[in-house]
Amino acid sequence: MSEHIRLKKGLDIPLAGAAPAKIAETVAPDLVAIKPTDFKALVPKLAVKEGDAVKAGDALFVDKMCPSISFCSPVSGVVQAVVRGDKRKLLAVVVKADKEQQSVKHNAVDLAKMDRKAVVDLLLERGLWPMIKQRPYGIVANPELTPKSIFVSAMATAPLAPDPDFVMEGQMEYLQAGIDALGRLTNGGVHFSLNAAKAAGSAMSSLKGVIPHTFSGPHPAGNVGVQINHISPINKGEIVWTVDLVSLAAIGRCIATGTYDMSRVVAVTGPAAENPVCIKAVQGMSLASIAKYAKKGNVRFISGDVLTGENVGADGYLGFFDNQVTLLEEGDYYEMLGWIKPFRLKKFSFSHLYWSWLAGKKKTYKLDTNTNGGPRAFVVSDVYGKVLPMDIYPVYLLKACLAKDIEKMENLGIYEVIPEDFALCEFVCPSKIEIQKILSDGIDLMLKEMM
Amino acid sequence: MKPTFSKGGKLSALGSFFDAMETFFFVPKTVTARGTHIKDSVDLKRTMITVMIALIPVFLFSIYNIGYQMNLAYGLGWGFWTMVWKGFLKILPLYLVSYIVGLFFECMFAQIKGEEVNEGYFVTGFLIPLIVPVTIPLWMLAIAVAFAVVIGKEVFGGTGMNIWNPALLCRAFLFFSYPKMMSGDAVWIAHKAGYDAVSCATPLSEMASGNLHYSAMDMFVGLIPGSVGETSTLCILLGAILLIWTGVASWKIMLSCVAGGLLVGLLGDVPAYYQLIMGGFAFGCVFMATDPVTSCQTETGKWIYGFLIGAFAVLLRLFNPGYPEGMMLAILLMNTFAPLIDHLVVGANVRRRLRRAKTA
Numbered sequence: 165m166s167e168h169i170r171l172k173k174g175l176d177i178p179l180a181g182a183a184p185a186k187i188a189e190t191v192a193p194d195l196v197a198i199k200p201t202d203f204k205a206l207v208p209k210l211a212v213k214e215g216d217a218v219k220a221g222d223a224l225f226v227d228k229m230c231p232s233i234s235f236c237s238p239v240s241g242v243v244q245a246v247v248r249g250d251k252r253k254l255l256a257v258v259v260k261a262d263k264e265q266q267s268v269k270h271n272a273v274d275l276a277k278m279d280r281k282a283v284v285d286l287l288l289e290r291g292l293w294p295m296i297k298q299r300p301y302g303i304v305a306n307p308e309l310t311p312k313s314i315f316v317s318a319m320a321t322a323p324l325a326p327d328p329d330f331v332m333e334g335q336m337e338y339l340q341a342g343i344d345a346l347g348r349l350t351n352g353g354v355h356f357s358l359n360a361a362k363a364a365g366s367a368m369s370s371l372k373g374v375i376p377h378t379f380s381g382p383h384p385a386g387n388v389g390v391q392i393n394h395i396s397p398i399n400k401g402e403i404v405w406t407v408d409l410v411s412l413a414a415i416g417r418c419i420a421t422g423t424y425d426m427s428r429v430v431a432v433t434g435p436a437a438e439n440p441v442c443i444k445a446v447q448g449m450s451l452a453s454i455a456k457y458a459k460k461g462n463v464r465f466i467s468g469d470v471l472t473g474e475n476v477g478a479d480g481y482l483g484f485f486d487n488q489v490t491l492l493e494e495g496d497y498y499e500m501l502g503w504i505k506p507f508r509l510k511k512f513s514f515s516h517l518y519w520s521w522l523a524g525k526k527k528t529y530k531l532d533t534n535t536n537g538g539p540r541a542f543v544v545s546d547v548y549g550k551v552l553p554m555d556i557y558p559v560y561l562l563k564a565c566l567a568k569d570i571e572k573m574e575n576l577g578i579y580e581v582i583p584e585d586f587a588l589c590e591f592v593c594p595s596k597i598e599i600q601k602i603l604s605d606g607i608d609l610m611l612k613e614m615m
Numbered sequence: 616m617k618p619t620f621s622k623g624g625k626l627s628a629l630g631s632f633f634d635a636m637e638t639f640f641f642v643p644k645t646v647t648a649r650g651t652h653i654k655d656s657v658d659l660k661r662t663m664i665t666v667m668i669a670l671i672p673v674f675l676f677s678i679y680n681i682g683y684q685m686n687l688a689y690g691l692g693w694g695f696w697t698m699v700w701k702g703f704l705k706i707l708p709l710y711l712v713s714y715i716v717g718l719f720f721e722c723m724f725a726q727i728k729g730e731e732v733n734e735g736y737f738v739t740g741f742l743i744p745l746i747v748p749v750t751i752p753l754w755m756l757a758i759a760v761a762f763a764v765v766i767g768k769e770v771f772g773g774t775g776m777n778i779w780n781p782a783l784l785c786r787a788f789l790f791f792s793y794p795k796m797m798s799g800d801a802v803w804i805a806h807k808a809g810y811d812a813v814s815c816a817t818p819l820s821e822m823a824s825g826n827l828h829y830s831a832m833d834m835f836v837g838l839i840p841g842s843v844g845e846t847s848t849l850c851i852l853l854g855a856i857l858l859i860w861t862g863v864a865s866w867k868i869m870l871s872c873v874a875g876g877l878l879v880g881l882l883g884d885v886p887a888y889y890q891l892i893m894g895g896f897a898f899g900c901v902f903m904a905t906d907p908v909t910s911c912q913t914e915t916g917k918w919i920y921g922f923l924i925g926a927f928a929v930l931l932r933l934f935n936p937g938y939p940e941g942m943m944l945a946i947l948l949m950n951t952f953a954p955l956i957d958h959l960v961v962g963a964n965v966r967r968r969l970r971r972a973k974t975a
Contacts (some may be wrong), residue, residue: 399972511656533646537658541775
């Protein structure tokens with residue numbers, strides 16, 4: 165029997181530019197990149213050099229600490245560039261795609277006859293392992309550990325995120341194969357959370373071998389971290405794994421068909437999208453191939469959503485886990501006496517200091533990247549709790565992170581959160597504090613001290 | 616113009632002041648760098664200006680009441696606009712001193728620390744003249760403001776880091792350093808050149824001596840002697856409505872503070888609700904106790920904190936023969952203990968987490 169959990173705290177930011185649930189076209193990008201920076205605390209080791217030919221599913225780089233984890237090319241082609249930053253840090257491996265796509269062929273397997281170790285080896289060998297994340301910390305899972313349980317959220321509440329039911333159309337058999345594989349990795353079962361409002365009509369509600377849950381409420385109710393906090397919170401010493409829905413389908417597809425196929429539906433959204441669309445594309449595609457969907461002018465290209473995505477630039481690449489591009493106008497303008505103007509009806513605020521809370525839920529706003537104020541110390545400290553539906557005191561945890569006090573961070577719940585869970589706190593913060601950065605640094609400190 | 620004030624420019628010593636003026640007149644064009652790409656439209660300036668708007672009814676009433684009390688005490692037969700004008704002339708120097716001295720130190724410390732000037736002082740500076748007697752000598756006020764800004768706030772690291780409400784600390788400084796200018800019966804009516812100073816007891820001192828002659832209506836509307844802005848519960852209530860409507864101040868603190876005051880008020884000789892409309896109770900409850908920095912920051916803590924402020928304030932009024940008023944000391948006391956209350960509330964969360972880990 166599925167358990168229903170209703171969350172009240174949170175905020176659905178009414179951002180303009182949602183993409184209609186219809187595939188406009190299939191985009192075959194010329195360039196594709198896989199970025200080690202999409203993985204927290206990963207130390208990569210290159211497996212190819214410029215000019216090498218690769219097939220889809222061939223490793224581009226591996227985890228230096230655990231070389232059996234490989235990060236594969238989503239397309240076949242030629243390695244065009246190895247991009248490095250300061251101190252020769254590896255930033256991206258860029259592959260120029262062939263006209264005719266080829267992928268590494270794997271044999272069909274029968275999961276029922278495999279033991280846990282065989283399933284782990286299968287996922288490692290086929291390059292599917294990086295899609296499994298570990299909590300605490302939000303890092304790539306360690307194949308030598310067994311998690312308490314595995315969590316999958318099939319509920320998307322982030323601003324303008326594409327509808328999971330639409331994105332997963334026709335993928336049920338792959339999702340099922342993915343769940344079957346994950347189910348072998350843990351004794352605690354695979355927790356699968358659906359949006360309560362859509363669960364009844366969703367094909368995903370008939371998936372087998374899961375512990376089903378339904379959630380309702382505003383963002384971040386769809387965040388897997390929030391769901392874990394309500395289903396079975398992480399205690400010190402425990403680990404759980406999480407897999408996002410798109411990756412789960414990719415894992416299942418590779419197991420069921422033997423093909424490393426990282427194609428996915430990508431939503432091109434945001435107020436600076438000329439006309440928001442959904443397209444069929446591939447992991448790591450270059451955003452230059454969708455430039456035609458952006459408005460002219462100073463536009464920011466974000467891989468992911470506006471709260472947690474990365475500003476990759478018009479010539480950047482889609483992130484490893486992302487199935488959404490958000491286009492925003494840069495807000496680099498002055499506004500005379502803006503803070504004192506009584507109306508400012510085009511501005512959105514979670515607080516009642518503007519009028520947007522009276523405008524109804526249908527109205528959408530063309531928000532830009534202006535910070536709407538300068539950085540300050542923590543002053544109004546009760547606002548964060550209103551958008552964080554977890555049993556955690558955000559300001560105290562953040563101050564422990566700033567003070568680098570590991571014991572306090574542990575006590576206050578650092579194991580249960582990753583920056584995306586605090587993203588809304590950062591959005592509503594009147595002091596414009598970089599909350600996700602503080603938390604991320606805190607987690608880095610934990611990793612350094614604990615590993 | 617900007618480069619002159621930037622680092623290395625001719626006037627770089629005034630850089631913070633320039634920044635403050637620039638961000639005062641223009642919302643800066645800074646864009647998000649990392650983290651969320653969009654930000655809520657609200658900032659501290661918007662928050663602070665809302666508190667100031669909430670204070671406007673009190674401010675306007677104070678101007679009138681100063682003139683009204685003078686007229687009444689000296690029997691001058693002034694008309695309405697004369698009373699307003701005379702009141703304005705009395706309150707203006709208080710504001711000039713408060714803002715000039717306060718902002719001077721704010722800018723100085725912002726420059727030393729290389730930060731933007733914080734807008735917190737807009738509110739503090741607006742509050743200070745409202746909580747002192749109108750007859751306070753300006754040099755005393757200047758010293759007290761300097762003390763509140765430097766010792767009360769900047770030494771702790773500025774707005775957001777202070778332990779005590781700076782405006783109240785300013786009042787406490789005056790109260791203990793110059794008690795004769797802050798209490799008694801002679802300080803509440805603005806002086807008029809050529810006349811002797813007039814004595815006039817406030818409701819609180821009348822209550823202490825046992826013969827309260829003001830009606831509840833007088834005290835609610837506020838045409839009574841007292842510190843500049845504290846007298847009109849009606850105008851304070853208007854401000855409270857705005858603060859609660861916009862969510863700037865915590866209704867939990869206000870409600871529990873009133874509850875605490877009423878409960879202890881039952882022990883007194885006068886009706887308990889008199890405690891809410893006399894002296895600085897209403898003003899402190901709405902504008903001082905709810906300061907987000909110095910109050911409790913956990914929601915449970917706010918209930919406890921507010922309740923204890925109300926209770927202690929009335930307890931001091933009723934059972935301490937030394938001071939007729941207790942609101943200021945009650946708030947400062949609870950400011951001191953707010954971190955402790957929060958610590959206990961957060962501690963419960965920590966214990967819950969540890970217990971969960973043990974049973975798992």
